[in-house]
Amino acid sequence: MKQRALGARTVSAIGLGGMPMSIEGRPAAARSIRTIHAALDAGVTLIDTADAYHRDAGEVGHNEELIARALREYGSGADDVLVATKGGHLRPGDGSWTRNGRPEYLKEAAKASAKRLGVEAIDLYQFHRPDPRVPYADSIGAIRDLLDEGVIVMAGISNANVEQIDQANEILGGRLVSVQNQFSPAFRSSEAELEHCANLGIAFLPWSPLGGIANAPELASRHSAFGEIANELGVSVYQVTLAWQLALAPVVIPIPGASRPESIRDSAGAADLELTADQIARLSATSPSE
Numbered sequence: 001m002k003q004r005a006l007g008a009r010t011v012s013a014i015g016l017g018g019m020p021m022s023i024e025g026r027p028a029a030a031r032s033i034r035t036i037h038a039a040l041d042a043g044v045t046l047i048d049t050a051d052a053y054h055r056d057a058g059e060v061g062h063n064e065e066l067i068a069r070a071l072r073e074y075g076s077g078a079d080d081v082l083v084a085t086k087g088g089h090l091r092p093g094d095g096s097w098t099r100n101g102r103p104e105y106l107k108e109a110a111k112a113s114a115k116r117l118g119v120e121a122i123d124l125y126q127f128h129r130p131d132p133r134v135p136y137a138d139s140i141g142a143i144r145d146l147l148d149e150g151v152i153v154m155a156g157i158s159n160a161n162v163e164q165i166d167q168a169n170e171i172l173g174g175r176l177v178s179v180q181n182q183f184s185p186a187f188r189s190s191e192a193e194l195e196h197c198a199n200l201g202i203a204f205l206p207w208s209p210l211g212g213i214a215n216a217p218e219l220a221s222r223h224s225a226f227g228e229i230a231n232e233l234g235v236s237v238y239q240v241t242l243a244w245q246l247a248l249a250p251v252v253i254p255i256p257g258a259s260r261p262e263s264i265r266d267s268a269g270a271a272d273l274e275l276t277a278d279q280i281a282r283l284s285a286t287s288p289s290e
């Protein structure tokens with residue numbers, strides 16, 4: 001699998017998103033473990049999770065625990081896997097997502113995540129989403145303290161605009177390594193942040209790169225150019241979509257979600273799919289609604 005830089009580390013160009021294995025509609029744990037193992041077999045060395053990837057109240061960290069278990073069971077072959085988690089979102093158990101960006105909360109949340117992941121220091125900790133009730137600088141200040149205290153090895157942010165990227169990088173003393181924003185054929189509003197990350201050499205992790213759990217099955221029918229190129233190449237529309245994202249900038253590392261081994265096995269193949277300049281231009285020229 002082709003590799004990309006993530007801070008001081010090198011990871012597979014395609015990561016695995018853990019969310020579908022822990023929220024509403026999740027499969028039984030055994031299938032999730034098989035899915036994570038299929039990702040590792042395919043050469044995936046980046047797994048994205050969050051303490052908020054759970055369904056019911058009282059099961060915070062469901063996805064972190066699942067990933068930790070899968071890595072333990074895989075053995076030494078999983079030693080170089082980078083697990084990126086997040087804090088700052090909560091799920092009260094009624095299907096909603098709430099936020100808490102208070103520094104003292106984030107510090108406790110990160111320590112709890114480290115414990116669940118079974119690590120002394122978290123490889124990459126991402127502030128999940130700005131909390132409008134808390135100054136952004138205060139939340140990022142907590143992330144800086146976590147770095148300085150060695151609770152986390154690298155720091156990232158998510159759902160951030162260009163100003164927040166610059167603000168976070170300044171507060172972190174130039175140590176911001178990643179930005180995770182929504183980006184897919186249907187959602188292009190993060191193009192400015194992608195370009196900004198490319199200029200700064202900061203990794204850009206598109207979330208819901210296939211349009212999200214509910215929309216992924218409709219990718220080819222909703223975005224015909226992606227489906228047409230997939231047919232021309234004899235590969236899945238998912239591979240074409242991920243290969244297109246990889247072609248946009250060397251800092252892009254998509255994290256497609258999966259709850260079936262077949263999905264991540266196929267998605268991992270996108271790392272080796274080379275699109276022509278013409279194909280990339282055709283895909284980039286489509287509008288989010290076609």
Ligand SMILES: NC(=O)c1ccc[n+]([C@@H]2O[C@H](COP(=O)([O-])OP(=O)(O)OC[C@H]3O[C@@H](n4cnc5c(N)ncnc54)[C@H](OP(=O)(O)O)[C@@H]3O)[C@@H](O)[C@H]2O)c1
Binds near residue numbers: 017018216239257
């Ligand atoms: N930072 C944030 O605020 C935020 C928000 C949302 C998501 N995320 C992260 O981004 C990750 C990806 O987003 P997402 O899971 O919402 O949506 P997604 O990656 O756009 O789509 C995931 C769905 O696509 C299907 N799929 C993936 N690869 C496939 C393939 N090759 N062939 C057929 N189907 C395929 C999977 O189906 P199966 O389930 O059947 O395998 C899965 O349910 C999440 O898992 C999470 O880690 C972050």
